[in-house]
Amino acid sequence: MSALIPRPPSVIAPGAVHVPGWLTLAQQRRLVEACRGWAGSPVPMRNTALPRGGVMSVQTVCIGWHWQPYRYTRTAGDVNGERVAxxxxxxxxxxxxxxxxAYRDEAAAGEYSPDTALINFYDERATLGMHQDKDERAGDPVVSLSIGDSCVFRVGNTATRTRPYTDIELESGDLFVFGGPSRYIYHGVPRVRAGTGDPATGLPRGRLNITMRVTGLTDTDR
Structure with a gap:
């Protein structure tokens, strides 16, 4: 459908930009292959346990730094104790x-140096509640890439998990960047549209989401 009806880039909120179809099919396949390797070792992809006893429905693996609620470490002490890829x-x-x-700003792009990525896999039942990405010490933008099944992506505000928010469709190959005034927006995924992905990406089912961040940490913080 997206090949027949162009989806132009759009600014959802100041600093929050949706660029549809940004990844080529070849780039998506490369990312799927890379994520498949990271999901197996040295730290396997898993459903993250939450401090109050719940378990996230998305499966996660990290590279660069390991995230667990609500901090980053070089090793995955809550999984197998290994250092992440x-x-x-x-x-x-x-x-x-x-x-x-997203921003058409060469200076901002040149200064951007992500050092970690959270890679989330959603099956047809997985969701992600409204939350802020605020465990990083740096306020650089978050870069989000989508591959596979499309989803409803809920873009909220910086003050509350509740309204006002905007629901947009993220399809395979889409880019979403949020920084500046929108760096700490609440956001979530209330629904995945199962069966909408193209197996030519290398992902036969489900949705893969890669979010790149700048932690602002050094090895002395590990």
């Missing part, structure tokens, strides 16, 4: 190109 240079370059595509 390094954040590759080609992902840094991809993040910079994403910021440039």
């Amino acid at each position: 390094p954040f590759p240079d080609w992902m840094v370059d991809l993040g910079r190109r994403a910021v440039l595509a």
Whole structure:
């Protein structure tokens, strides 16, 4: 459908930009292949346990830094104690190109140096409640890439999990960047549209979401 009806980039809120169809099919396949490797080792993809006893319905694996509620470490003490896979240079370059595509600001893109990514896999039942990405010490933008099944992505405000919010469709290959005034927006995924993905991406089912961030941490913080 998106090939027949162009979806232009749109500013959802100041600093929050949706760029539909940004990833090519070849880029999506490369990312799926890379994520499949990271999901197996050295730290396996898993459903994250929450401090109050709940378990997230999305499955997660991290690179660069390991995230667990609500902090980053180099090793996955809540999984198997192994050090996570390094954040590759080609992902840094991809993040910079994403910021440039969203903001059209070469200086901002050149300064962007993501050092971690959370990779979430959604099956047809998985959801993600409204939350803020605020465990990073740096306020640089978050770069979000979607592959596979489309989803409803809920973009809220910076003050509350409740309204006002805007629901948009994220499809395979879409880019979403939020920074500046929208860096700490509440956001979530209330629904995945099962069966809408293209198996040519290398992902036969489900939705893969990659969010690149700048932690602002150094190895002395590990």
